[in-house]
């Protein structure tokens with residue numbers, strides 16, 4: 001196994017992305033605080049470039065390419081945000097990008113990837129293996145494959161969001177992080193271990209796909225079928241080798257939430273904070289709302305991981321929300 005990333009790698013990533021990625025704001029809502037009884041700090045990566053934290057890892061990884069890798073180009077597979085992140089980072093660094101995306105990826109994500117100059121190749125997410133397709137394209141065309149989470153430079157880049165949050169807000173009692181393949185949570189764990197070792201770390205998965213929770217319980221990487229959930233950024237089938245290695249050392253708690261709880265959190269963001277958050281970006285707040293009793297009186301961080309959702313889908317999901 002390649003060497004695990006460290007907090008020094010997060011620091012190096014922070015220097016690389018400085019001036020390229022936004023230092024996103026931390027928002028609060030008095031109404032959310034009243035409802036939960038906690039002081040909740042939202043790190044708004046929905047306001048990051050291309051609309052999600054994934055720009056951090058992608059830019060960090062591509063900025064480290066050799067001249068030869070830059071000339072040949074990058075290939076990435078993704079259900080959406082990693083694709084856009086790689087396409088945008090590649091454009092900024094003048095690297096050709098080929099992106100493997102599922103046929104049923106949200107239209108806004110496909111359009112944005114193309115708009116950033118990415119060459120899109122599609123596959124069927126329920127029958128085809130995107131990793132194999134990505135590897136084949138890499139081999140045929142001499143491209144460098146940058147996976148969405150299982151890569152040291154991606155993990156280190158994702159850790160810069162939590163680093164900024166701790167720098168801006170000081171220590172927290174708990175930090176809630178959306179969890180798919182574990183790149184964001186792994187990077188966050190590296191930053192938390194260095195800057196806030198007493199902070200309770202909570203990864204949040206959709207109920208339909210609780211593979212990470214099972215993996216940490218069983219101490220092996222559990223594979224599942226592609227989960228059917230509205231949280232399309234967390235429709236991963238398994239943790240990566242690197243992310244699992246970082247997480248089994250960090251021992252985060254893992255919570256799950258239902259699609260209905262995700263939609264309710266989306267309504268809270270829209271109504272109280274006036275921000276558009278995609279379903280996967282709502283995982284953290286949904287878990288905070290579920291666990292409000294035990295969080296009473298605590299300072300709680302939430303990474304709001306992304307905001308890329310088609311406006312029509314956003315509207316129809318909100319129309320189905322119970323209450324804010």
Ligand SMILES: *Cc1c(COP(=O)(O)O)cnc(C)c1O
Nearest residue numbers: 081180181182183184233305306
């Ligand atoms: C990719 C993504 C996640 C999950 O990140 P991992 O590093 O795969 O755990 C969460 N939220 C959004 C918006 C994403 O795009």
